[in-house]
Amino acid sequence: TDIFTDKAMDEVYRYSAGSSRATNKVCTHSLMFASQRAKKLIDDHMVRTVIEGELP
Incomplete structure (x- = not known):
């Protein structure tokens, strides 16, 4: 079972480069x-939400 959706992983990659x-x-x-x-x-x-609220 996946924990992160595909779109969530796209957001992670966008943030982390x-x-x-x-x-x-x-x-x-x-x-x-x-x-x-x-x-x-x-x-x-x-x-x-995490990126905008908790991370620089």
Whole structure:
């Protein structure tokens, strides 16, 4: 079962520009964000919320 939708992964790539450190950072923050909201699937809207609200 996928945790991130394809569109969510596109957002991760757009933010990280291929940097593994940035990818790990946004994915970790997205996983914590989803866990706090009892969500099992992370979509592009969640990733954007994390990027805009929690990451530089």
